[in-house]
Amino acid sequence: MTPLISIRNIDKSFFGAPALRSVSFDIIPNRILGLIGENGAGKSTLMNILCGELQPDSGELYFRGRPFRLEGPAAAAEAGIALIHQELNLFNNLSIADNLFLSRYPRRGPWIDKGAMHDKALQLLHQVGLDLPPNWLLERLRPGERQLVEICKALHADAELVIFDEPTTSLTAAEKERLFQVIDGLKQRGKTIIYISHDLDEVMRLCDDIVVLRDGRMVDFGAASEFTLQRMIASMCGCELEYLFPIRQGTPQAQVLLEVRHLSAEGLVEDVSFEIRKGEILGLFGLMGSGRTELARLLFGLEPFDSGRIVFNGRILEQPSPRRCIELGMAFVTENRREEGLLIDGTVQDNLVLATLNRFVDFARFLDAEKMASESEAQVRQLNLRCTSLKQIVKSLSGGNQQKVVLGKWLLARPLLFILDEPTRGIDVGAKYEVYSLINHLADEGAGILMISSELEELTALCDRLLVIHRGEIIKSFTKDQFDAEKILEAAFHL
């Protein structure tokens, strides 16, 4: 069978740093190709080339056996290539139908043909199983539904090749399931798919072929049936990671660090009670919108609460503020590091010292530049943070290293309690392992940890205890010996 697209010896460098080195493989029509690799392996660069946003330095592309060049995104769309981006390219203040037809409205003379638009939109939405009125504003839709709208756009453009870049990072389990069905449906309709994900289980499940990139090179290629999880990981990091998770050895201490009693906040959480002991890793599991992030924000003083009591390290927190919480020894790693965790245009050091600036001033209120540099340097070493210098701009770091910057910022504050909201979202396997080890280490040293995650696997591997939150209420608690994925999921879905 003629490949839909053949990639031959593609090279691409940025400012002398090679991002792709002589990459060659075929994209077979009507199959799902899984593209995996650690952050910085070259996946995004390759996809940007396929979408015409970047031009390769050398090498050729063939479309159905004929050489072709992609001069700009319009050319890629013309060739039938659609990219479903991690951050969706949609307009929240426009209707579903407007979003679908923005680039080519159906017309009658000079006017937009509203009737045809409505009918066509309904038909497209039905194809992805999203039966909503097309005149709804996009902002009414949940993230998973928005993604389906993006897929409709690709369908409308009659794309041959649909590329999914990390499509499941912000989806709930049910939404993921629906997305997979839609992707299967696309395949049955003869479309070709490239699927990029850090979730190796998903890739195994969904894909027909797998390509592994590492340091800009293609290091492994084959039918998905020939791959195992171990082989994928080994190819990705060029090493043998025998276990996905480090072994947790420590046990919680007796002393209670954080005590929450009957905490309620209108529309966020309802009568929540729990405690965290020193050295304990407490997991908080729930679907998106279940109140898990909201609870974390309440504890850190980012939202006010109506009633209830928070006692931290023996002190009652009355309407806390982030500043007060930090003073008393809390740290909060937010789920969205770009928007809330980092000064993305700042340097590594600017970010590392951000939460502890007041600790670096001398008697005359001047910052001690040497002390800041040396303590930052120590964090970089301890966290194995890969950066060219402390002056490197955080934006140019990989996702895993960016997350290490956020963690380093809080480690400098030497907190007693870490609230970690999705600490491993969007980072590669190697960095995940390092983050897990760090969490273990912190707990062993006596810190309390509240860990929120959508990945049940990592929670069950790491946590001493697990709470399930549903619609703002803690509905179930599991101790380590009771961990059972099925039962936890049942609780989360409130079955």
Next chain:
Amino acid sequence: MNDFSATTSLMHGIQQLLRRNFVLTLTVGYFIVMSALLPAFASSRNLANLSSNFWPLLSLVIGQLLVMIVGGIDLSQSSIMALASVCGASLMCQSADPVVFAKAPLWNIVFSEQGGFLAGSVFAVSAAVAVMLTVGILVGFFNGFAVAYLKMPPFIVTLVSMMFFSGAAIYLTASENITHLPTSFTAIAQKRVLLPIPVWIVAASAIVVHIILQHTAFGKKLYAVGLNAKAALISGINVPMVTLTAFTLSGFFAALGSVIYSARLEGGRPTLGQDLLLDVIGAAVIGGISLFGGRGRVRDACAGALFFTLLANSLNLMNLSFFIVNIVKGGVILLAAAVDAWRVGKSGGMSKR
């Protein structure tokens, strides 16, 4: 071979110098070219004139710098200048014409035929200057409070302040200039202690602000708020307080500029600084202070103010009409803003990836 690599490294060095000090290099280049084209440009009289325009402008640009670092903008600086000018002048003037000021609301309350409330007092000038600076601080505080605690957009807050307080300045004096200021006040702009006094005042301010920005926790917090206010809040920074302080300082520096201008013009003018807004924002943007927040240093403010002063002065020497001068100034600011957007966009600040 060695010669060649020496040349390339020299070229590289020059490139680096140009990149880091682009505006300053541009300014020097502009100065050289204009000196050749306009004989009057480099004359000692014009240089003194340049200096007297540069220093008060720099004071305003430094205030603007602080607000722009936190991602704001202060359009009210010119109205602060006007209000501070009439408040100070009315308090310390030594006499006033009853015919001219008959309709001024301040007449016979703050000042009268015998001069201002403070006229004749030993502390007249120092007290009046203190009042002027306080006016700036209060208006700046008002702006900052509305932005930081009422969460109103800086653009609209300071636009309203601009309208309100410049209106107030005109109203208070019935649109008349207050003259007959004490010589010890006008001396601020006219006497020299080795260098003209404004040079000492503004240069010292610039150095202090530089130290605050680069070597104190507060400085780092200003940049952090401008780069990402959410992340700053979560990192325990008192974001509203930092924002409030930046706006208050901007008001202070506007008032400081007002002191120098009023002393130079020997009067309290309700229209003082009316067309300075363009110059201040223009100088800030040309200096490379980002309109998007989080970027900008005192030396950028200096370079921008210097370039803008040279530009305005050279355009005047060419005997161009006021309108043409404004068209050229506007074009230059637009260009600088485009460069800013391009630079921020290139580093990905505004783009999605």
